[in-house]
Amino acid sequence: MNKATEANFDGLVGPTHNYSGLSFGNVASLNNSTRASNPKAAAKQGLTKMKALADMGFVQGVLAPHERPHIPTLRKLGFAGSDTKVLEQVTKQAPKLLAAVSSASCMWTANAATVSPSGDTSDGRVHFTPANLINKFHRSIEHETTGAILQATFKDEIHFSHHNALPNVDHFGDEGAANHTRFCDQYGEQGIEFFVYGMEAFNQDSPRPTKFPARHTLEASQAVARAHGLSDKQVVYAQQNPAVIDAGVFHNDVIAVGNRNTHFYHQEAFLDTAKMKQDLLKAWGDRASQFHLIEVPSNRISIEDCVQSYLFNSQLLSRGDNDMVLVVPGECENNSTVWNYLNELVEGQSPINEIKMFDLKQSMSNGGGPACLRLRVVLTDAECKAVNPSTLMSNTLFERLNQWVDKHYRDELREADLADPQLLLESHTALDELTQILNLGSVYEFQR
Numbered sequence: 001m002n003k004a005t006e007a008n009f010d011g012l013v014g015p016t017h018n019y020s021g022l023s024f025g026n027v028a029s030l031n032n033s034t035r036a037s038n039p040k041a042a043a044k045q046g047l048t049k050m051k052a053l054a055d056m057g058f059v060q061g062v063l064a065p066h067e068r069p070h071i072p073t074l075r076k077l078g079f080a081g082s083d084t085k086v087l088e089q090v091t092k093q094a095p096k097l098l099a100a101v102s103s104a105s106c107m108w109t110a111n112a113a114t115v116s117p118s119g120d121t122s123d124g125r126v127h128f129t130p131a132n133l134i135n136k137f138h139r140s141i142e143h144e145t146t147g148a149i150l151q152a153t154f155k156d157e158i159h160f161s162h163h164n165a166l167p168n169v170d171h172f173g174d175e176g177a178a179n180h181t182r183f184c185d186q187y188g189e190q191g192i193e194f195f196v197y198g199m200e201a202f203n204q205d206s207p208r209p210t211k212f213p214a215r216h217t218l219e220a221s222q223a224v225a226r227a228h229g230l231s232d233k234q235v236v237y238a239q240q241n242p243a244v245i246d247a248g249v250f251h252n253d254v255i256a257v258g259n260r261n262t263h264f265y266h267q268e269a270f271l272d273t274a275k276m277k278q279d280l281l282k283a284w285g286d287r288a289s290q291f292h293l294i295e296v297p298s299n300r301i302s303i304e305d306c307v308q309s310y311l312f313n314s315q316l317l318s319r320g321d322n323d324m325v326l327v328v329p330g331e332c333e334n335n336s337t338v339w340n341y342l343n344e345l346v347e348g349q350s351p352i353n354e355i356k357m358f359d360l361k362q363s364m365s366n367g368g369g370p371a372c373l374r375l376r377v378v379l380t381d382a383e384c385k386a387v388n389p390s391t392l393m394s395n396t397l398f399e400r401l402n403q404w405v406d407k408h409y410r411d412e413l414r415e416a417d418l419a420d421p422q423l424l425l426e427s428h429t430a431l432d433e434l435t436q437i438l439n440l441g442s443v444y445e446f447q448r
């Protein structure tokens with residue numbers, strides 16, 4: 001077994017971060033659709049979390065934002081002429097479309113891709129499949145650039161294998177790592193990959209939500225498991241409880257989080273909790289007593305409190321064997337039921353023995369907590385050395401990115417501002433400079 005560690009790659013918030021109510025089924029996105037955003041504060045809140053984790057000794061990387069408004073999409077949809085002309089026309093004819101192609105939603109890199117570490121894959125490489133995010137138009141335009149950025153970050157073909165996104169249809173709706181968790185004893189050994197889905201696409205009679213969409217299908221997860229070369233006995237599937245999707249749990253990472261030998265989840269998260277436990281314990285094998293199932297009962301914390309506080313959208317990080325820290329959003333402290341629970345949890349017998357809290361309000365107001373903002377990539381020492389070093393957080397990079405944000409970002413943005421041709425120019429200038437800072441090459445269409 002190779003020694004390995006879990007790295008976190010956070011999405012850097014882009015200059016057009018705004019609230020426009022694009023995500024039906026995501027309570028925060030719908031509730032905040034008329035508010036002004038603060039892109040500068042949003043980017044800095046994210047950077048503060050990344051830096052704090054790097055300072056705690058974790059490997060922390062940065063994934064660049066995408067070009068927005070995305071003019072190439074508007075051109076595909078028939079708008080023509082200069083960029084300014086395109087903006088002018090779309091503003092007049094289809095303002096909601098402009099909002100959709102302007103979203104900074106690629107910041108939530110838990111949805112960027114599904115990643116399988118080399119310990120799990122048949123060819124011994126780390127595999128990446130960008131998520132097609134087909135359920136929301138504004139997110140369905142992410143996967144190509146995501147793929148380009150992942151390839152510029154994890155370049156070496158000896159260590160890294162990059163797949164295309166799955167077919168762009170609802171049957172293969174894929175929301176990436178937000179619905180994927182890996183359990184293991186040590187990171188470098190073969191682990192259990194746990195795929196959670198919202199519905200079975202090819203089985204009309206199977207249970208599914210009635211109010212909000214199930215974004216992710218079983219068939220998508222199966223395709224990713226095949227493409228990554230995972231062995232059947234190391235893969236476990238579980239269906240989300242349709243009722244919690246209808247209550248605002250649009251991704252499983254709003255209601256469950258896992259790391260190594262610990263699964264922390266809500267009693268109502270899964271359609272069949274007993275089966276989920278049985279399947280995980282079976283895959284875990286003969287050391288079942290070392291696997292921790294921390295189930296939060298409904299009479300302790302309601303689904304509504306989970307959705308409001310984002311308790312489970314936390315990062316569960318190992319500082320050593322049986323020593324984990326839970327990184328939660330500030331909203332958890334403001335909810336006394338959740339806060340009391342967390343204090344009891346760290347004092348109890350579970351491996352979770354510290355809580356760290358971050359102010360991520362700008363992202364939270366669009367339904368993205370600490371876990372949404374990061375893509376986990378388990379890397380051996382050799383793989384870690386092969387990562388593009390300019391993307392790894394350090395004192396220098398932290399300072400450089402803060403200066404970059406100060407120079408290029410606005411501190412207030414409303415939906416109406418998205419029509420401003422100056423914003424497009426600012427965004428291109430900023431991203432062009434960023435590709436140099438992160439040494440990414442020409443990953444954006446406007447650079448080619």
Ligand SMILES: NCCC[C@H](NC(=O)CCC(=O)O)C(=O)O
Pocket residue numbers: 018019020021022023026029030103105108110111136139178250251366367368369372
């Ligand atoms: N993992 C968290 C994802 C949050 C994301 N929100 C958004 O896209 C909201 C954008 C807006 O409404 O402006 C989503 O729902 O997929």
